[in-house]
Amino acid sequence: MSRNAPTTVPDELAVSRTSAVSLTGVSKSFPLSRGREVTALSELDLSVGEGEFVAVVGPSGCGKSTVLRMVAGLDEPTTGSVAVEGRRPRELAKSHRLGVAFQEHALLPWSSVRNNVALPYRLAGRPVDSARVDELVELVGLKGFENARPRQLSGGMRQRVAIARALVLGPDVLLLDEPFGALDAVTRRRMNRELARIWAEQRITTILVTHDVDEALFLADRVVVMTGRPGRVRHVHDVTFARPREAEITRTPEFHDAVDLLTGLLDAESVPA
Ligand SMILES: Nc1ncnc2c1ncn2[C@@H]1O[C@H](COP(=O)(O)OP(=O)(O)O)[C@@H](O)[C@H]1O
Ligand SMILES: [Mg+2]
Structure with a gap:
């Protein structure tokens, strides 16, 4: 941080022009009963470039859905700031420029x-x-x-x-929370190929939350691995496979190496429930 950094930065100024989505020093606590609280996220920094596809993986309960809900303007951080195209998510949600597919948004x-x-x-x-x-x-x-x-x-x-x-x-930004979580493996892979095709046509800034490392590596430009609760960014993996990606890439040694790396990081972060 620079010497003259102000202690509180207005959302608009905390964002670089090239990032479509940015979370800066975001913490989020939820109240529990009897005055206790749970810290879901702690000092999380994440930025997503214009037209970039970022996948977020992390152990269950580490705050992935909370991140997406804040970017969607459905929830506010306790501290820190969240901006979408330099504006407050709620404003963009109001002008219907965020596309959201969450599990709970049933048909x-x-x-x-x-x-x-x-x-x-x-x-x-x-x-x-x-x-x-x-x-x-x-x-x-x-x-x-x-x-x-x-x-x-x-x-x-x-x-x-x-x-x-x-x-x-x-929408300017597409937010997907485990959209294929309930599908069998074959259907899921087919949906992955279709989402890759749709994304190649539209190039919408996308954040995909998934627990499937293969899915993340097949679809994303970058994979963000979160720590266990309270969630922070543990590791950011650049995915360098050329596009368009075909199913064959998932059978290459490079792909398997990346799966092993990310799975290892995830396992290290997961604690028994
Ligand atoms: N509305 C809420 N009230 C209380 N606790 C919540 C609420 N939403 C999420 N949490 C808690 O915050 C943590 C992160 O939740 P969540 O973002 O759903 O995790 P993930 O999607 O990574 O599984 C969990 O401990 C969860 O119980
Ligand atoms: Mg979730």
């Missing part, structure tokens, strides 16, 4: 695929752009299923609806 069971994908227009109070909705349905490979209800779809197809919905308003 509307009684609505068709088309209406589920169109939901953000309704939430934003904007007229639905049907052509755009159809384009997104097609982008995620669900053409022909526009009128299906979620229960008529497989788990992988439902996740694709959630991703189409997150993308439909053309």
Whole structure:
């Protein structure tokens, strides 16, 4: 820190122009009963460049979802600052420039695929752009299923609806919290390839939280490994595999070495529950 650094820096000034998302000295505590509290995150620094894909891995309970919720403007840090494009996340969320696919953001069971994908227009109070909705349905490979209800779809197809919905308003930043966590391994790998293809077309700044190191290495430009609670950045791994990436890269010695490295770091951070 420079000698003249002020003790509190306004969010706007704490951000470099090239980072789309930045968390600076972020700590987050949650109150527990009888005046106790749990420190979920401690002094976390993370910045994500414009158009970059960053994957975040870490032991269960280390604060990954909390990080995404703060970037999404759904929660505030206890100390430190979070900025998206130099602004407060809540402002961007209000202008619907953040695309979010979290596990708890379930699809509307009684609505068709088309209406589920169109939901953000309704939430934003904007007229639905049907052509755009159809384009997104097609982008995620669900053409022909526009009128299906979620229960008529497989788990992988439902996740694709959630991703189409997150993308439909053309967000500046895409936030994905374990979007494929509930899928079997084969479907998951297929979804990874599809997400890689979609991302290659749109190049949206993306933060993906995952517990799957292979998924992180296949998709991301950088993989951030967090420590156990309270979460901080333990290690940042640059992923240098050329794009577009095909499934074959996951069978190379370089890929296996990276998986071993990150798995080792994760195991060292995980404590028995
Ligand atoms: N709303 C909340 N109230 C109290 N504790 C919370 C809340 N949200 C998260 N926590 C706690 O913060 C820690 C980090 O949670 P979370 O971000 O969900 O972890 P992860 O996504 O890495 O599994 C956990 O100990 C969790 O119990
Ligand atoms: Mg989580």
